[in-house]
Amino acid sequence: MRICRESRDMSGQMEVTRFAPSPNGPLHLGHALSAIVAHDLAAARGGRFVLRIEDLDPVRSRAEYAAQARADLAWLGLGWHEVAPQSARHAAYAAAAARLGDEGLLYPCACSRSEIAAVATASGPEGPIYPGSCKERALAPEAPVAWRLDVAEAMRRTGPLTWHDELAGEQDADPALFGDVVLVPKEAPAAYHLAVVLDDAADGVTCVTRGADLFAASHVHRLLQALLDLPVPRWHHHPLVLGPDGDKLAKTRGSPSLAARRAAGEDGTALAQRLRKGDLPAGFSLGVP
Ligand code: GLU
Secondary structure (H helix, E strand, O other): OOOOOOOEOOOOOEOEEEEOOOOOOOOEHHHHHHHHHHHHHHHHOOOEEEEOOOOOOOOOOOHHHHHHHHHHHHHOOOOOEEOOOHHHOHHHHHHHHHHHHHOOOEEEEOOOHHHHHHHOOOEEOOEEOOOOOOOOOOOOOOOOOEEEEOHHHHHHHHOOOEEEEOOOEEEEOOHHHHOOOEEEOOOOOOOHHHHHHHHHHHOOOOEEEEEHHHOOHHHHHHHHHHHOOOOOOEEEEEOEEEOOOOOEOOHHHOOOEHHHHHHOOOOHHHHHHHHHOOOOOOOOEEEOO
């Protein structure tokens, strides 16, 4: 007999959580915590834990890092359902961008990062806030452009929005924090903000679990969900694993990888148990930088 452990709430909805690593480097302790939080929330609620490989960036994504991520999850003792990677979803991104464009909510921008840094007068969660320089000017037809969301117009159409974080409570959406975000970059099929809301909806994610470093991004995601008529999940932004310097771990700063721990013969399920209890290896702590 097959025992089905998945269950649904009173509305008939099953909890679906996800872990969505970008395969552009080896995973570290912070990723392990993220995966464990998402996995355990789904397990406690009789739901499903989904793995989605976020290989949106064609230049930095590597199949070997995706394979390593799967091996890391197995080593930590987690089971998962894998869904389509972002590289298989370009058509959905293009359709959503076309819809927003047809609705007059996107405008082209030819600025480089350095041009924006030179003219910006304010800074947001992703760096200098774009002051809208290209909004009113005519661009050379051959100039490569990114497509930005006209956030003020978008918010005028949706009206005030709220979203709910299971740890931080009810939030008033404030997407203007980021300025007019890029939804389609010059050289990729979609930007993170657009891809992730489409993917979470397509995967039936009911609770978006991820680190608190992405808390502010949820303001933008809530706006995009409203514009694209997508279901609105709950969010669960958990504290981050901080390194000895008190800063969040980063693939690029050479944080010790899970693969290296695995190769050194460390017991992954024992490590997972320690992380569940907030008992971190020496030098690491939990917090929000
Ligand atoms: N792909 C992102 C990362 O690896 C995570 C995005 C998310 O959880 O929304 O940092």
